[in-house]
Amino acid sequence: MVPEKIADVSLENILQIFTLPEKPDSTLAKMEKQISEDRNLFFSEHIISQKKTLNDMEQDFSNSAIPEQPEFISKHAQHLLDALVAHSAYTSSPSFVGHMTSALPYFLMSLSKIMIALNQNLVKIETSKAFTPLERQVLGMLHRLIYSKNETFYSKRMHNSKYSLGAFCSGGTIANITALWVARNNALKAQGNFTGIEKEGLFRAIQYYGYSGLAVLVSERAHYSLKKAADILGIGQEGLVMIKTDSDHRIDCIDLQNKITTLRTKKVKPFAIIGIAGTTETGNIDPLTELAAICRKENCHFHVDAAWGGATLMSNNHRHLLDGIELADSVTIDAHKQLYIPIGVGMVLFKKPDITNSIEYHAQYVLRKGSKDLGTRTLEGSRSGIVMLVYASMHIIGRLGYELLIDQSIEKAEHFASLINQQSDFELLSQPELCLLTYRYIPHRIQKILSMASEKEIIEINALINELTKFIQKRQRDIGKSFVSRTKLNPVKWKRIEIVAFRVVLANPLTTLDILKDILIEQRKIALQDAKLNARIRSLF
Ligand SMILES: *Cc1c(COP(=O)(O)O)cnc(C)c1O
Numbered sequence: 001m002v003p004e005k006i007a008d009v010s011l012e013n014i015l016q017i018f019t020l021p022e023k024p025d026s027t028l029a030k031m032e033k034q035i036s037e038d039r040n041l042f043f044s045e046h047i048i049s050q051k052k053t054l055n056d057m058e059q060d061f062s063n064s065a066i067p068e069q070p071e072f073i074s075k076h077a078q079h080l081l082d083a084l085v086a087h088s089a090y091t092s093s094p095s096f097v098g099h100m101t102s103a104l105p106y107f108l109m110s111l112s113k114i115m116i117a118l119n120q121n122l123v124k125i126e127t128s129k130a131f132t133p134l135e136r137q138v139l140g141m142l143h144r145l146i147y148s149k150n151e152t153f154y155s156k157r158m159h160n161s162k163y164s165l166g167a168f169c170s171g172g173t174i175a176n177i178t179a180l181w182v183a184r185n186n187a188l189k190a191q192g193n194f195t196g197i198e199k200e201g202l203f204r205a206i207q208y209y210g211y212s213g214l215a216v217l218v219s220e221r222a223h224y225s226l227k228k229a230a231d232i233l234g235i236g237q238e239g240l241v242m243i244k245t246d247s248d249h250r251i252d253c254i255d256l257q258n259k260i261t262t263l264r265t266k267k268v269k270p271f272a273i274i275g276i277a278g279t280t281e282t283g284n285i286d287p288l289t290e291l292a293a294i295c296r297k298e299n300c301h302f303h304v305d306a307a308w309g310g311a312t313l314m315s316n317n318h319r320h321l322l323d324g325i326e327l328a329d330s331v332t333i334d335a336h337k338q339l340y341i342p343i344g345v346g347m348v349l350f351k352k353p354d355i356t357n358s359i360e361y362h363a364q365y366v367l368r369k370g371s372k373d374l375g376t377r378t379l380e381g382s383r384s385g386i387v388m389l390v391y392a393s394m395h396i397i398g399r400l401g402y403e404l405l406i407d408q409s410i411e412k413a414e415h416f417a418s419l420i421n422q423q424s425d426f427e428l429l430s431q432p433e434l435c436l437l438t439y440r441y442i443p444h445r446i447q448k449i450l451s452m453a454s455e456k457e458i459i460e461i462n463a464l465i466n467e468l469t470k471f472i473q474k475r476q477r478d479i480g481k482s483f484v485s486r487t488k489l490n491p492v493k494w495k496r497i498e499i500v501a502f503r504v505v506l507a508n509p510l511t512t513l514d515i516l517k518d519i520l521i522e523q524r525k526i527a528l529q530d531a532k533l534n535a536r537i538r539s540l541f
Helices: 011-019 027-037 039-046 054-060 073-087 107-118 131-147 151-157 172-187 197-209 225-232 253-265 288-298 309-314 355-359 387-396 398-422 444-452 455-479 513-528 531-540
Strands: 166-169 213-219 240-243 268-276 301-305 330-334 346-350 426-430 436-441 485-489 499-505
Touching: 027 039, 027 073, 027 107, 039 073, 054 073, 107 387, 131 151, 131 166, 131 309, 131 346, 131 387, 166 172, 172 197, 172 213, 172 225, 172 268, 172 301, 172 330, 172 346, 172 355, 197 213, 213 225, 213 253, 225 240, 240 253, 253 268, 253 288, 268 288, 288 301, 309 330, 309 398, 387 398, 398 426, 398 436, 398 513, 426 499, 436 455, 436 513, 444 455, 455 485, 455 499, 455 513, 455 531
Parallel strands: 213 240, 213 268, 268 301, 301 330
Antiparallel strands: 166 346, 330 346, 426 436, 436 499, 485 499
16 A cells, blocks of 8 residues: 655644645645636535435544644645535525525625635724724614614714724624623613622622513514523523514514513513514514504613514615614624625614613723724624625625615515415415515315314324425425425414424525426425325325
8 A cells, every 4th residue: 555645744834834825726726716717617516416414424524533644735625625515505506595595796705815814803903903994884884774864973973982883793693692782781780889780790680670580572483592692691581572473473562562561560671672674484574663662662672683684774665664673772684694795794783872881891901991992892702804795795786786686586585475376286374575485385185175174184184284394395405406494383374283384585696486486396296205194194084
């Protein structure tokens, strides 16, 4: 056996990786060139759609020891291509319409490289310089998109160390946590001989204020990040009170009022109410104006989780869907969703730019009081300069470009919904408000049985249809040509029994109606393959 050539261990070689760029004919440089020239070609050549089980992939990544010996970059690049790229999710494929992670514009790949080369740290000015004012400006842009304050408002506050219009973070989860952190600290702020929750902690705070607990209210369609927030903020998952939704998956304001009353009789303080602007499962939007009025009356912080739907504000044709968002004390928007920025960037924006004083932190060596360091009011410490990509996209795509993207995605969802409605063997489960919709397949003969079934039978039959929906979704994913996701709903139409649904997110601008037609055809075909289930359905009735 010829011994494998291995890289020498020498400081000189290690220093070279800091000083020498990849040669143009190296494996890595060639990979990079191909991906920059034609991403789809590269992916279709290198991402293998055939299924490799998760178990098999785990075997590829089973060694827990850090490699002793340095490896040649070319050899490792090939390994990455074979073991990792080959089995990555093809998120940019126009027929993968099941997730919120879409294709990206090409220019962002080049900019990302520059961003990484610059390696700025936004925690403090010393390591970010121009990036700090840049981030403050972009926060100003998003703030203005939501709250439409006048020119003077922004010129006075955007770069003022006493204020922050919002915060950048790694995603919607951290944005939601930050918003509720601010809300909690303001609800339990210093007063009399109490020096504030941030100093004395939750236990002493609720003792001082005489509460028996704290609560945040949100609809049952809430994103699970809010449960994490409730846990971290010390109110517990049970402190996140879930409110019923109506037939359009929107919060039921009467149930909300009733729950608030019940909490108050138990001396539980509801300190925040959350409206969802684009639920993760169905894309529906809560009645924000109505929620704002309830918050005002109940003296609650009003947070809007617009992680998904916030970008709709870019379209003058559709921003009215989010009417009332301008009344929110805080708003979460994910840039890595409908603003088409790579994962991980989210933002939280605050109506009153001094509200974050309740979470202001200072360290002696950095983040001095009065400094403009962004790290004084962010949950995260070191953060990347990814704001550069948001800034560039705002310029290169522009509001009008985003408007086109938003409009086409909503239009496409409407077309797909009417296409589903035209199929007698598919059932639309949620009418799209944004570019999300849910539906399922029900074979004709089952529909007939359903129409004559008793209540008990309806439950049994739907349980079988749920199995079928799961089967179709899994099989379609495994075939690998297309991907829709699935979720569980409790539609009013089906008397709130649990219904498994296909979930489609039409954010990828390259997805066409023909692709969607093919997805339905494939699903219908797969349904016939479920022999076991088909037999069970026959035997039941
Ligand atoms: C995606 C999403 C989140 C969480 O955002 P991450 O960026 O995944 O942390 C929160 N709320 C809603 C409504 C979302 O769609």
